[in-house]
Amino acid sequence: MGPGGYGMSIQVLIIGAGGIGSLLAEHITRAFAFSGLSENHILNLTMMDGDVVESRNLPHQQFGHDNLSHPKVSIVRERVIAIGTTSQSLIRVDAIVEDFSEETDLSKYELVIIAVDREEPRRIVHANANQWLDLRARGDGFVMWSHLDDLEILDTLPKLPEGISASCQLDGAIETGNIQFGFALAAAHGAQWVVQWLRGGSPPSGKMYSIHMGELPMPEPSQGLVE
Secondary structure, three states, X not given: OOOOOOOEEEEEEEEOOOHHHXXXXXXXXXXXXXXXXXXXXXXXXXXXXXXXXXXHHOOOOOOOHHHOOXXXXXXXXXXXXXXXXXXXXXXXXXXXXXXXXOOOOOOOOOEEEEOOOOHHHHHHHHHHOOOEEEEEEEOOEEEEEEOOOOHHHHOOOOOOOOOOOOOOOOOOHHHHOOOOOHHHHHHHHHHHHHHHHHOOOOOOOOEEEEOOOEEEOOOOHHHOOOO
């Protein structure tokens, strides 16, 4: 269920400002600032990520050479401000240059979006956020799941080892030029979910999708995958 309420201030946190998070932030702020969404709500969007821009990010993330060694969240914030999304007082974008952890206070956010491929943030957010959206991508595929879907089904998917972070690109993809765009699908589907949530409508249900193979069936809870 969406936030509802005319003129209500909505606090949204995006964890991760890489391939998924940077695109998602731009999609959401554009849709909010330049459409009728802003007639009903005031959006406070916070992005959180301790990473800086590296050269291996350039083939698929929303950064350029001038951004190298700068914090990703700061660059994304500057980009959406330059677009003009914050020219009115109905939207505010904040950047937190640090990694998400158990010390992060989630209580003030109506929605927490996970856009980083690590197990610890997922576990913490699933357990503590009132409403959440989990976006993940690998190669040409993505998974979208939310608090409205059955968490037991999502938990049957193979998990990364604790402390390990995975890229949305397959091993060797950048070096060979085999760039794949599952991350862009994740951002687009996530943005659609958020827009419907903001409107108080019915957000799309969770899904798993591959560009090559199409929509993939989620496993049944009783058919847990072997890791």
